[in-house]
Amino acid sequence: MSAQEVAERAGVSRSAVSRTFTPGASVSADTRRRVLEAAEALGYHVNHLARGLMRNESGIVCLIVSDVATPYRSALLRELTIQLQNAGKVAMFVNTDRSDGSVDRALQQAIRYRADASIILSGLPDKSITQLCLRSGQRLVLINRDDDQPGTLKINLDDYESGGRIATAFVRAGCRTLAFANSEARTPSLMGRERGFIAAAETLGLEVVVERYGSTGYEAGRVLAQRMLTRAERPDGVFCATDLLACGFMDAARHQFGLSIPDQLCVAGFDDIEQASWSSFDLTTFAQPVTAIASQAVKWLAGGREDEPEEAHSITLKAELIWRGSIRKG
Amino acid sequence: MSAQEVAERAGVSRSAVSRTFTPGASVSADTRRRVLEAAEALGYHVNHLARGLMRNESGIVCLIVSDVATPYRSALLRELTIQLQNAGKVAMFVNTDRSDGSVDRALQQAIRYRADASIILSGLPDKSITQLCLRSGQRLVLINRDDDQPGTLKINLDDYESGGRIATAFVRAGCRTLAFANSEARTPSLMGRERGFIAAAETLGLEVVVERYGSTGYEAGRVLAQRMLTRAERPDGVFCATDLLACGFMDAARHQFGLSIPDQLCVAGFDDIEQASWSSFDLTTFAQPVTAIASQAVKWLAGGREDEPEEAHSITLKAELIWRGSIRKG
DNA sequence: TTGTACGCGTTATCAA
DNA sequence: TTGATAACGCGTACAA
Numbered sequence: 001m002s003a004q005e006v007a008e009r010a011g012v013s014r015s016a017v018s019r020t021f022t023p024g025a026s027v028s029a030d031t032r033r034r035v036l037e038a039a040e041a042l043g044y045h046v047n048h049l050a051r052g053l054m055r056n057e058s059g060i061v062c063l064i065v066s067d068v069a070t071p072y073r074s075a076l077l078r079e080l081t082i083q084l085q086n087a088g089k090v091a092m093f094v095n096t097d098r099s100d101g102s103v104d105r106a107l108q109q110a111i112r113y114r115a116d117a118s119i120i121l122s123g124l125p126d127k128s129i130t131q132l133c134l135r136s137g138q139r140l141v142l143i144n145r146d147d148d149q150p151g152t153l154k155i156n157l158d159d160y161e162s163g164g165r166i167a168t169a170f171v172r173a174g175c176r177t178l179a180f181a182n183s184e185a186r187t188p189s190l191m192g193r194e195r196g197f198i199a200a201a202e203t204l205g206l207e208v209v210v211e212r213y214g215s216t217g218y219e220a221g222r223v224l225a226q227r228m229l230t231r232a233e234r235p236d237g238v239f240c241a242t243d244l245l246a247c248g249f250m251d252a253a254r255h256q257f258g259l260s261i262p263d264q265l266c267v268a269g270f271d272d273i274e275q276a277s278w279s280s281f282d283l284t285t286f287a288q289p290v291t292a293i294a295s296q297a298v299k300w301l302a303g304g305r306e307d308e309p310e311e312a313h314s315i316t317l318k319a320e321l322i323w324r325g326s327i328r329k330g
Numbered sequence: 331m332s333a334q335e336v337a338e339r340a341g342v343s344r345s346a347v348s349r350t351f352t353p354g355a356s357v358s359a360d361t362r363r364r365v366l367e368a369a370e371a372l373g374y375h376v377n378h379l380a381r382g383l384m385r386n387e388s389g390i391v392c393l394i395v396s397d398v399a400t401p402y403r404s405a406l407l408r409e410l411t412i413q414l415q416n417a418g419k420v421a422m423f424v425n426t427d428r429s430d431g432s433v434d435r436a437l438q439q440a441i442r443y444r445a446d447a448s449i450i451l452s453g454l455p456d457k458s459i460t461q462l463c464l465r466s467g468q469r470l471v472l473i474n475r476d477d478d479q480p481g482t483l484k485i486n487l488d489d490y491e492s493g494g495r496i497a498t499a500f501v502r503a504g505c506r507t508l509a510f511a512n513s514e515a516r517t518p519s520l521m522g523r524e525r526g527f528i529a530a531a532e533t534l535g536l537e538v539v540v541e542r543y544g545s546t547g548y549e550a551g552r553v554l555a556q557r558m559l560t561r562a563e564r565p566d567g568v569f570c571a572t573d574l575l576a577c578g579f580m581d582a583a584r585h586q587f588g589l590s591i592p593d594q595l596c597v598a599g600f601d602d603i604e605q606a607s608w609s610s611f612d613l614t615t616f617a618q619p620v621t622a623i624a625s626q627a628v629k630w631l632a633g634g635r636e637d638e639p640e641e642a643h644s645i646t647l648k649a650e651l652i653w654r655g656s657i658r659k660g
Numbered sequence: 661t662t663g664t665a666c667g668c669g670t671t672a673t674c675a676a
Numbered sequence: 677t678t679g680a681t682a683a684c685g686c687g688t689a690c691a692a
Contacts, residue, residue, distance in 0.1 A: 001466065002668085002670090003670070004669080013679045014669090014670085014680095015671085015672095015679060016679080018671060018672095019677090019678090022671075026677060026678095027677075028677060028678090031677080043462050043466065045438060045441045045442050046442055046669090046670080047383070047442070047444060047668095048442045049379045049380075049383050049388060049668095050379075050383055050668075050669035050670035050671085050684085051670055051671070052379045052670090053379050053380055053383065053669085053670070053671090053684050053685065053686090054669085054671040054672080054683080055671070055684090058379060060422075063423070068404055068407060068408045069401070069405045069407070070404075071399070071401070073404075074398055074399040074400075074403075074407075077398060077399070078398045078425065081398070081424075081425040082425050082427060082428070085424070090422060090424070090443065091422070091423040091424075091425075092420060092423070093411055093420075093422070093423045094420070094421075095415060097412060108375060109420060111375045112375045112376055112377070113378045113379065113420065135373060136373065136375075218604070247610075251609045251610050252609075254610075255609045255610075278548060278577065280610040281610070332684085333685065333686065334685080342662080342663090344663085344664095345663060345687085346662070347686095348686065348688085349687090352687075352688095355688095356662095357662090358661060361662080376686080377686065379684095380668085380684075380685035380686040380687090381685085381686060381687075382686095383669065383684095384668055384686050384687045385668090385686090386668080
């Protein structure tokens with residue numbers, strides 16, 4: 001089922017077949033019809049491997065992800081794949097969940113398949129590898145990772161400012177003892193939230209207890225609650241670096257410590273995962289603008305490569321505060 | 331950065347380069363070393379587009395999915411991508427979240443990229459398209475969808491039997507009024523659970539109230555609770571077709587109806603999503619054997635195409651009952 | 661073991 | 677508008 005066979009059956013040349021399937025090429029209506037008929041009968045589909053080889057443009061965009069099964073990650077993934085498809089691209093998926101250095105191997109995979117671009121949602125690749133990507137004409141998008149590579153697009157959120165906004169909200173709610181529950185990951189975005197929260201609290205005349213443990217998941221949230229809620233001076237306003245941490249924290253606070261939220265304890269999170277809106281949590285949190293993130297990434301990828309020759313392009317998006325019932329009304 | 335350039339730099343022929351990167355080809359140690367050096371210096375990577383063209387085997391496996399952001403789907407996706415990578419394949423991702431007939435377009439995408447196989451996690455393709463896939467040498471795996479195509483692998487669970495097992499558990503817990511909360515989707519797997527549950531309940535001398543509404547998500551679970559818990563004879567043992575339905579159901583039962591679980595109401599779900607183990611839910615449920623599903627799929631894909639020429643291969647896996655606190659101990 | 665020559669399916673170029 | 681031909685980067689049969 002190659003163009004050759006379609007051409008023979010339609011009684012035209014191979015070029016005519018190729019033109020029929022190339023948007024904007026000049027074919028007579030009659031030729032076109034006969035080609036399409038023959039293609040339909042034979043079940044012919046253009047071979048994108050060969051097309052990519054010729055055009056030096058595969059149409060493939062590589063998504064490099066870890067922790068796919070996490071609510072926030074899968075939501076972002078969903079948005080990215082949809083928008084990539086709308087832009088005529090196809091998503092290749094590399095899961096970096098296990099060993100270290102796997103981001104580098106993932107990028108090599110992308111290079112081997114001549115991906116037009118790679119979008120990195122987690123982990124940080126070695127400089128030498130990213131350089132290799134750029135040299136081989138691949139575009140690079142880094143989401144929520146802080147790196148300064150020329151020729152890449154960085155998309156970040158206003159983590160620091162968000163930390164400040166939620167500190168103000170806690171104070172308005174009458175909280176006296178603030179705390180920040182973080183993971184040990186020390187990702188720039190997580191640390192940004194922490195620093196912004198602390199800075200704003202200091203301005204408001206309050207100190208912040210910081211505790212860091214494990215990953216950014218539910219279980220770590222439980223452990224953090226056990227550590228923080230047994231302190232002599234128990235916090236009454238806790239900002240968790242992610243919603244999953246917040247869910248674990250709230251569950252432990254309620255079921256193990258018998259605390260009432262928001263009466264005895266105010267909690268906030270970050271990401272606005274679906275579970276945050278469930279009535280068991282009803283969590284006040286910041287929404288990651290996943291749609292905007294994806295559209296910015298795709299727009300940049302689809303755009304010509306001429307405009308930004310060497311500079312690193314950086315975009316900062318605003319996280320929207322979603323007000324729910326886990327913080328008392330001021 | 332083609333094999334040609336590497337060959338020139340290494341002072342060997344292009345074939346020598348090709349052989350160096352072909353496992354099991356015969357190259358002298360010296361030639362091999364010089365080729366690898368040159369390749370490293372030039373940042374050369376084999377072009378898998380061209381290799382796929384030659385070998386008539388792209389190494390690409392297409393994952394066709396909708397509702398990616400759903401906990402169960404993303405967990406299965408995670409497992410599949412990991413195991414595919416371990417088997418030396420690469421995952422291509424097609425999201426069918428929007429219009430109808432998009433599964434067919436997804437499969438066409440797979441054909442265009444000459445995917446070695448497609449794994450369908452949701453939706454059901456048209457017969458003509460699957461035939462086209464098979465004719466073009468593509469292997470097809472259907473997970474939890476009931477279809478009878480020769481040459482495909484079907485992986486299903488013992489949904490019917492699971493429904494029966496949980497009915498017994500409810501009766502042992504002393505439940506008198508059973509109910510089944512389902513979505514309107516009428517998927518074979520969902521209907522299997524429903525029928526098995528009803529059949530077993532009848533055997534035990536109990537009738538089952540069945541209600542179907544919306545999708546398989548949290549919100550539908552809330553609505554179902556509102557409908558079922560306002561009935562004259564309120565159910566005291568509810569099997570929800572999925573964990574997400576169960577979460578919505580439990581939240582509504584507790585926060586809107588003030589019911590205590592499992593004292594006044596026993597609930598069970600299906601999938602064993604991460605949230606089922608959270609202490610807010612502590613949900614008794616059936617675990618989808620995602621690891622086994624993925625490994626069966628990958629094993630079949632990796633296996634030679636000789637063994638099962640025309641027959642449809644079907645595998646039924648067992649869902650494991652995960653006992654938690656949402657059902658009283660008998 | 662090594663190199664030469666050809667074909668994989670496509671698009672781009674050019675002459676008709 | 678159409679068809680012949682070259683080229684994309686690779687694997688491999690074949691001859692050396």
